[in-house]
Amino acid sequence: MAAPINLRKLKVFPLAQRDSLARLEDILVEPDSKPAPCPGWKLADIRRCARHIAEARKRGAGVMLIYGAHLIKNGAALIVLRLLEGDWITHLATNGAGAIHDWEFAFAGVSTEDVRANVAAGTFGAWAETGRNIHLALLAGGAAGEGFGSALGRFISQDGARLPSEKTLEAALRKAPGHALAAARAELLRAMREHGLAAGRHEVAHRWKETSVLARCFKMKVPLTVHPGIGYDIIANHPMFNGAAIGRAAGVDFGIFGGAVEALDGGVALSIGSAIMGPQVFEKSLSCVNNLRLQAGRPVVRGHHIYVVDLQDGGGWDWKGGEPPKDNPAYYLRFCKSYSRMGGAMTYVQIDNVAFLHHLLRELS
Numbered sequence: 268m269a270a271p272i273n274l275r276k277l278k279v280f281p282l283a284q285r286d287s288l289a290r291l292e293d294i295l296v297e298p299d300s301k302p303a304p305c306p307g308w309k310l311a312d313i314r315r316c317a318r319h320i321a322e323a324r325k326r327g328a329g330v331m332l333i334y335g336a337h338l339i340k341n342g343a344a345l346i347v348l349r350l351l352e353g354d355w356i357t358h359l360a361t362n363g364a365g366a367i368h369d370w371e372f373a374f375a376g377v378s379t380e381d382v383r384a385n386v387a388a389g390t391f392g393a394w395a396e397t398g399r400n401i402h403l404a405l406l407a408g409g410a411a412g413e414g415f416g417s418a419l420g421r422f423i424s425q426d427g428a429r430l431p432s433e434k435t436l437e438a439a440l441r442k443a444p445g446h447a448l449a450a451a452r453a454e455l456l457r458a459m460r461e462h463g464l465a466a467g468r469h470e471v472a473h474r475w476k477e478t479s480v481l482a483r484c485f486k487m488k489v490p491l492t493v494h495p496g497i498g499y500d501i502i503a504n505h506p507m508f509n510g511a512a513i514g515r516a517a518g519v520d521f522g523i524f525g526g527a528v529e530a531l532d533g534g535v536a537l538s539i540g541s542a543i544m545g546p547q548v549f550e551k552s553l554s555c556v557n558n559l560r561l562q563a564g565r566p567v568v569r570g571h572h573i574y575v576v577d578l579q580d581g582g583g584w585d586w587k588g589g590e591p592p593k594d595n596p597a598y599y600l601r602f603c604k605s606y607s608r609m610g611g612a613m614t615y616v617q618i619d620n621v622a623f624l625h626h627l628l629r630e631l632s
Contacts (some may be wrong), residue, residue, distance in 0.1 A: 274433065275461075276505045279395040287377035294342035298349040302625035312574075312616045313623060314329045315432050317630035320355055320415035325499055328534035328571075329357045331527050333549065334620070335540035336364035340379055343621045344478050346628055351480075351489060355631055359416075359484060360520075362544040363495025363513075366419055366481060367502065370401055372472070373423045373479040375536070376386075378468055391504065398505025399462075400471055401426060405512045406458050409451035410436075414519030415493035420485030423473045432466040433459055454511050462507055490527065492520035494548045525552045533570040538606060540577055540620040546605030571611035576623045577604055586615045 295347055305313070314477060320330050332347070339361075351354050361369075371378035374396065385391035392398075401419060407428035408418020431455040436456040440449055458464060478481045484491035495517055497503070497510045528549070557567040582597020588608050591597045598604060607613045 269290050271333045273352055274503075276507050277393060277504065277506050279393045279398065281391060282371070282375055282394045282396045284395055285377075285380055285390075285394060287371075287375070287379060288381065289340055289377060289379040291342075291376045291478060294340070295478065296342045296621055296625060298346050298625070298628055299574060300625075302629060303619065303622040305622060306374045307405050307625055309616060309618050310626065311625045312361045312614055314630055316535070316537070316614070316616075317627055320627075320631065323534045323572075324357075326533055328486060328532060329527055330355060330534055331360065331531065331536045332356045333360045333536065333538045333541050333545040334365060335362060335542065335544070336368050337479070338539050338620050338624070339365055339368040341619075341621045343352055344369075344372070344480055346621070346624045347480050348478075348483050349628055350624070351483060351487060351632070353631060354626075357489065357530070358524070359480065359489065359491040360524055360527075360545070361418055361491070361493055361539065361546070362495060363500035363502070366415065366495070367397065367401065367500055369479055369481045370419060370423060371397060373473040373476045373482060374400070376475045385487045392501025393504045394501070395505075397506055401508040402458070402489055402505070402509055402512065403469060403471075405516045406451075406455045406509065409512050409515050410448060410455045410597070412448055412451075412474045412519070413494065413516070415513070415516035416481060416491040416523075417485060418436045418516060418608055419493070420479075420481040420491060420557050422471070423479050423482040424475050424485045424609070425521035426473055426476075426624065427469045427471040430455070430459065430464060430466050435466075450511070451515055454515075456500045458507065458509065458512075492524045492527075493517065494520060494524070494544050521548070521552065524548060525555055528556045528568065531568050531571045536573045536606075537573060538573065539624065542577065542579075542602045549566075550605050550609060567610070569610060573606050573609060573611055573613040575606050575613060575615045576618060576620055577602060577615075578617065578619060580617055581615045586613060 368378045404419045404422035582600050584591045584597035
């Protein structure tokens with residue numbers, strides 16, 4: 268069997284050296300600008316979605332926005348913030364890349380790189396500040412019991428984190444080795460020793476944090492959960508890579524996500540450009556919620572509407588008529604198939620993700 272590679276030996280580079288392909292000043296879409304043109308039949312779906320959201324919020328039901336990284340990469344942050352300010356969204360969820368782009372934009376005002384060229388050069392994802400600071404946020408947040416979204420949102424909002432002393436961590440571990448936070452404390456202690464992280468305040472300025480969805484959700488106390496995969500994201504390409512810290516933070520967020528699904532009776536779930544994370548996490552969480560409800564003698568989640576938005580053509584299948592047979596290629600489109608099985612009513616809208624949210628905001632305003 269081949270020996271595993273030693274990630275501790277990875278060479279990383281300053282983020283300023285990267286040829287970043289996206290700059291906030293170039294990509295941000297102003298919420299008050301005119302949305303991109305939209306065919307009438309798609310606009311009808313968006314108007315129906317807006318009506319369902321308004322009805323859900325009127326009755327106190329939840330509205331979830333589950334989104335992929337391209338929503339942030341394509342400049343929709345200010346639109347999402349406006350939806351938050353209008354109290355239209357009660358829970359947000361993204362994948363690891365969505366959180367990373369949010370952090371890079373908040374820290375440096377830039378994000379995105381040439382994957383083909385940088386993989387060949389061995390530099391893809393190997394950016395010193397990105398891996399270091401996101402791990403720092405997760406390690407500090409983990410020792411306090413925080414999930415991924417809250418820990419990174421706090422880190423951006425408060426421009427850094429404060430670490431306890433090694434003696435404090437050692438004393439806590441000796442006193443309560445079986446404590447629920449013992450493993451997180453041990454990981455933080457190990458990271459401090461291996462990577463020279465000093466006790467006390469670690470100041471990290473985020474000059475563009477007013478555009479950060481993570482930071483705004485933290486300040487507004489609106490849950491934003493992050494659902495990464497181990498090895499999926501560029502923070503794996505860093506000597507500080509810590510799968511335990513990432514997994515622990517994601518585990519906390521999965522429970523919080525379930526709390527949002529619990530409030531989804533008569534509510535709305537929006538899956539915007541999330542082809543894998545959204546449907547996979549949603550279906551497991553809905554099953555968990557229904558499991559607990561049935562044990563308590565309660566009915567399963569019902570009366571909810573699901574709107575799935577992507578640029579793909581949905582396999583050329585009319586999903587309003589149900590699921591295609593297994594010999595139809597559309598059957599293997601996870602983002603449609605999974606959501607079509609989740610009860611309620613699923614609508615698929617083939618449209619650019621930013622355009623959908625921009626039109627939706629206009630309809631709700």
